[in-house]
Amino acid sequence: MELTQWSEHILLAPFEDERDRPILGYIQGEKYTMAVDAGHSSLHLQEFYEALQKARKPLPDFTVLTHWHWDHSFALPWIHGISIANMETDQCLREVQKNMSPDYARQLMAMEPSIALEYAPGQEMRVGTADLVFDGQMMIDLGGITAVLFRGPSPHTEDSTYVLIPEEKVLLLGDAACGVYPDWHVDPHKAHQMIELLESLPFETAVSGHWQPQTKEELIRFIEES
Numbered sequence: 001m002e003l004t005q006w007s008e009h010i011l012l013a014p015f016e017d018e019r020d021r022p023i024l025g026y027i028q029g030e031k032y033t034m035a036v037d038a039g040h041s042s043l044h045l046q047e048f049y050e051a052l053q054k055a056r057k058p059l060p061d062f063t064v065l066t067h068w069h070w071d072h073s074f075a076l077p078w079i080h081g082i083s084i085a086n087m088e089t090d091q092c093l094r095e096v097q098k099n100m101s102p103d104y105a106r107q108l109m110a111m112e113p114s115i116a117l118e119y120a121p122g123q124e125m126r127v128g129t130a131d132l133v134f135d136g137q138m139m140i141d142l143g144g145i146t147a148v149l150f151r152g153p154s155p156h157t158e159d160s161t162y163v164l165i166p167e168e169k170v171l172l173l174g175d176a177a178c179g180v181y182p183d184w185h186v187d188p189h190k191a192h193q194m195i196e197l198l199e200s201l202p203f204e205t206a207v208s209g210h211w212q213p214q215t216k217e218e219l220i221r222f223i224e225e226s
């Protein structure tokens, strides 16, 4: 796995369509480091951590989830450090955790070839919940760089967390700009609310889960056209 040094304090691990792996973000402060999203599986996470170690970067002190979906969260039981999610995301994960069984794992793999492929090596499918749960907004001073986590409207899920890094004008937003899985329907009202939010935020680069980083204008145009 090749990491990209996006800006002074931000590294990005690449997305992959085949196994539906999202971009994993990494923000390095002088005191603490934070990952954005845990990853699709323990194998995905392991490859990310190996790439960090190769780049001589400390493993994350914090891992924040952008939303509960499996490809962003199922590596949670294996993370280093403290996990963070908003209340809604944590609640969704608690539900999935309750339902998880070998049968449920098989159903998920039958639902999406990308899940079957990710779990093909016989990896265990487990669901973790958050160590730190926030409602509304939360700010973390990583040392010389700040992460602002907050819930916001999105046409993708009801539990979207946005991660703003004001010093570098970067917004990490998971799949928030997409429609609803699996038919990708976009609710125009939610899309409008999200565009209003984006317009009010001080960022220049948007990092979505399954796409190359975009400018703020490109992201807004993408939502308007979907």
Ligand SMILES: [Zn+2]
Pocket: 067, 069, 156, 175
């Ligand atoms: Zn998603």
